[in-house]
Amino acid sequence: MSAHNAVMTGIATYLNRLWRYGLVLSGNRTAAEDLVQATCVRALEKSHQFEPGTRLDRWLFSILHSIWLNERRAERYRRGEGLVDPESALIFDGIKEIETNILARRVLREVQSLPEAQRETVFLVYVEGLTYREAAEILAVPIGTIMSRLAGARAKLAWLAADQSGAETKRER
Incomplete structure (x- = not known):
């Protein structure tokens, strides 16, 4: 072809x-x-x-x-x-739990609030599933920059994991 x-x-x-x-x-x-x-x-x-x-x-x-x-x-x-509006961009198939919708909206809102370079890197690697090398080629930056951007984004979003685990602990009680 x-x-x-x-x-x-x-x-x-x-x-x-x-x-x-x-x-x-x-x-x-x-x-x-x-x-x-x-x-x-x-x-x-x-x-x-x-x-x-x-x-x-x-x-x-x-x-x-x-x-x-x-x-x-x-x-x-x-x-x-x-x-x-990041919240209006969410489309769910079927019925989801209210907590899932709320968490998804919070995650999307937080990702949207990341600096542009981190946001586009998070999208390419975590949403599109590209490798660090592939994302680096698309964005025309060194692979170390991709790793740094993702580390920064993870640090800024770390509260989500802590907050979610705290909510699950409360439900188990």
Whole structure:
């Protein structure tokens, strides 16, 4: 299969993941959609650069991140317009316990409050399941920077684990 055909057939598989990453980066639904559209166009234009047999998702994430950085440098997003409320972005299938919903909202709110570099690193490694090396390549930073960002994010979010274990201890009594 040619590189162009691999990109053409594989791109639809990653649209939701690309949109989520665009949303994590921009915090704006419309901007996320625009980022995904620009990523698809650029991927198709540059499909000859894709190496079949390598991970298409990594390549697409790199393109999206590059577009986002370029757009960010060119113009700043209008402040406060179209920002996504992290709580409204939660969608649960089926009935979940109220405590689970509350904890999930708290986790999402705390992750959204992380500095941008930590937030995008947490997303790529913990949500998308990329390796440290893959995240480093997408973000164009050394692997040590990825490790440092994740350590900082874990330290800032450590209260969640302590708070959750305290809640479970109270229920067991």
